[in-house]
Amino acid sequence: xxxxxxxxxxxxxxxxxxxxxxxxxxxxxxxxLRYGAGASPDxxxxxxxxxxxxxxxxxxxxxxxxxxNVGTTYYSPMATLAEVAVDTGSGEVTILSHHSILECGRQIxxxxxxxxxxxxLAMGIxxxxxxxxxxxxxxxxDGTWNWNRYELPRARDVAPWNQTVEILPxxxxxxxxxxxxxxxMIAVVxxxxxxxxxxxxxxxxxLPIRPERIREALA
Numbered sequence: 452x453x454x455x456x457x458x459x460x461x462x463x464x465x466x467x468x469x470x471x472x473x474x475x476x477x478x479x480x481x482x483x484l485r486y487g488a489g490a491s492p493d494x495x496x497x498x499x500x501x502x503x504x505x506x507x508x509x510x511x512x513x514x515x516x517x518x519x520n521v522g523t524t525y526y527s528p529m530a531t532l533a534e535v536a537v538d539t540g541s542g543e544v545t546i547l548s549h550h551s552i553l554e555c556g557r558q559i560x561x562x563x564x565x566x567x568x569x570x571x572l573a574m575g576i577x578x579x580x581x582x583x584x585x586x587x588x589x590x591x592x593d594g595t596w597n598w599n600r601y602e603l604p605r606a607r608d609v610a611p612w613n614q615t616v617e618i619l620p621x622x623x624x625x626x627x628x629x630x631x632x633x634x635x636m637i638a639v640v641x642x643x644x645x646x647x648x649x650x651x652x653x654x655x656x657x658l659p660i661r662p663e664r665i666r667e668a669l670a
Contacts, residue, residue, distance in 0.1 A: 453503070455481035460525065461514040467506050470494060474509060482506045527555040527629045531572075531638035535646040539669055542662030544580055544647060548613035549639060556629040557621045564631060568616050571635030577604040578636070579643040580659050 454477075457463035462478035469475045470484070483503045486494045497504040534547040551568065558564050581602045584591050591601070640658070648654040653668040 452485065453483045454479045457513070459514040459516070463514065464512040466509040466512075468509060469506070476512070480508070480511055480513075525630055527553055527631045527634050529553045529568075529631075529635050529638045531642040533639060533642040533646045535643065535650060537647060537650040537665065539651065539665075542665035542669075544643075544660065544662070544665070546576065546608065546610045546643070548610055548615075549642065550615045550617070551635070551638065552617045552619065553631070553635065554619040554622075554629075555631050556626045558618070559628050561618075564618065565616070567631050568618075568635045569614075571631070571633060572614065572639050573604050573609045574633070575636035575639035576609050576643065578658060579640045580604070580661070581608070583659050583661065 456478065457480045463480040464476050464478050465480050465482075466474055466476050467482050483505045485502050486498065486504065494504070499505070529551055531549055531551040533549040536545045536547055537543070538545070549572070551572065553564075553568060555564060581604050584596070584601065590596070644655060644658070644660065647660055647665070651665065651669060653665075655664065655668070
């Protein structure tokens, strides 16, 4: 069996005419069956060349679009504090430490949560301080851009030995897992922008905050 589901913070449902079960409502919106060797010739004759029998829906039942408004209950909130030092001569920003607090509900695989947090923080640091591609003719489309020009954060840039993360316990025994994905990269970006603003007294409104922009602001 293969199936497709649609979730609008509530599963879509559809009615199917199932063999030996008749009309049945299931929390899916598409369904195909593959019959085994013991199935009747009539059923096996319904399969396509790939061996699947697509069951058309008798009726579909989708949750109301208004339920999109409750998407925040599926997302993990995260907060980050960042400590930086800014060299006012070179414009270089050094991250001294950072601390994050994550609430992701019940963890299914804690090691994956930890890895996602670490990777997301590095991604956010790159977005805030490193990664830039010019627009138009001078951009990557001219064929001369590679890792020598597009700067990604390395271990030395993310304070690997001075980063801490506090993962809050589930709110209850029934608290479901919440998606983290790229959500964990968001909080460190404004944290770094605020830290730089506090350090040099100038707030940037475009990212990344590169050394040359800091030198220009302090000139």
